[in-house]
Amino acid sequence: MAIDGFKVLIIDDEQPARQLVRLYLKDFNEIEIAGECTNGFDAMKMIKDISPDLIFLDIQMPKVNGLELLEVLEKRPQVIFTTAYDEFAIKAFELNAVDYLLKPFSKERFDSAVKKAMERVGNNSETIQVPVEKIRENTPGLLSRIVVKKGSGMEVIPVNEIIFLEAQEDYVMIYTAKGRFMKNQTMSYYESHLNESSFVRIHRSYIVNISKISRIEPYDKDSYVAVVNPDHKLRISRSGYKKLREQLGI
Template identity: 55%
Template sequence: MEYKALIIDDEPPARSIIRAYLKKHTSINIVGECANGFEAIKSIKELQPHILFLDIQMPKVTGLELLEVIDEPLQVVFTTAYDQYALKAFELNAVDYLLKPFDEKRFDDAVQKVLDKLQSGVHSNQEQIEQMEDARPEKLERIVVKKGTKLELIDLDNLLYIEAQDDYVMLHSENGRFLKSKTMKYFEEHLPEEQFIRIHRSYIVNTSKIKSLEPYDKDTYLAIINPNCKLKVSRTGYKKLKATMDF
């Protein structure tokens, strides 16, 4: 069986090396190359590859951010110059992680792992990807969402609030609403706490967007974002707001 591969890296020399190393792997057909995540999301939809050779540190959208919004089951081999938190996560061999500059033998080993999984019917490493993403220690500076076959970046300053939606969350921004497959707990832990507060089990709010608080019921309030947006504030949420804002 022939498997389709897509190379995603912003550096042309890095893409060339992967192309050269893949020549002898006749069961893998390179169906495309992309220099950034915006090109990649469209190519993945159109070309439907089985394998991604994916750089992590890229301008505009990182490799990890791209994987957050990919629905297709894929095998991913990371190729990156940065030896950080991801290396240990990928020692599980669910996916592989090539540290640049890597030699041909190391590349061949990674390709063989991917082929073994594909041939054995293991088509997705999404669970391991999500575990690694959730374990990232740093705070978010933006949020990547998919709109049709395009990527959109939500700047945190433009994010109004986040609403729980079963196994998803709805991101309410100044540019519209976007559904994302993440938990409220994830955003609680990864958004800057000085700017975002969980005011209710259903809401995390950008405190800079709150115009006022209005009494709603006994010991409860509404956070007024605008005349058409009023969010319930729990007792615990109210205490958090009082501790950080001048209400």
């Protein structure tokens, strides 16, 4: 199906990888390369400005990786992942990505992926709308940062800057000295992905950074609150108090 003004954006921190995609796209006269980005910050702004039909997206990039970028996009274009790592392949297809090209990929493999993307756009097929956060729930390993949406851009929060997290229905509110930010993830996710020596789930509604607790005060006869600042006194459950005492060695 012929498509007018099919725009693509190349997002990769490695120049040779971007050059290869450009070279391979020369055979597609109907495609306009609308731009290149080397990081997720620039990519987010450019995606908003030019509304590409398709992005070639590397996953492992500094500052903000490909999956973190997708988390904060309000409207997502079609995506072809281009990466040297295969551990994200299943997640890519769970996200309804067009394809997952493992570097180094051949011209034939590339052409097949692009034709598939053009067919999707021509047929007005659904773009990636599966919540990326939910796909990442089962990703192992501890978090060192959390990427959140801030206005029309994004903010990268090192986990050591988190004061506490609060459950809010299907979302989690993250409190920092810079403000509070909402994420579409679960408390269970953060409980299992934050270092337990630094973060303790003191209540079903709260996970607190131990280093941010200024004091622990009695709430009533058998319960306590953790004071993290004058505006926030966090209830501590009995099980949370036990875990907190263990981590504090008291």
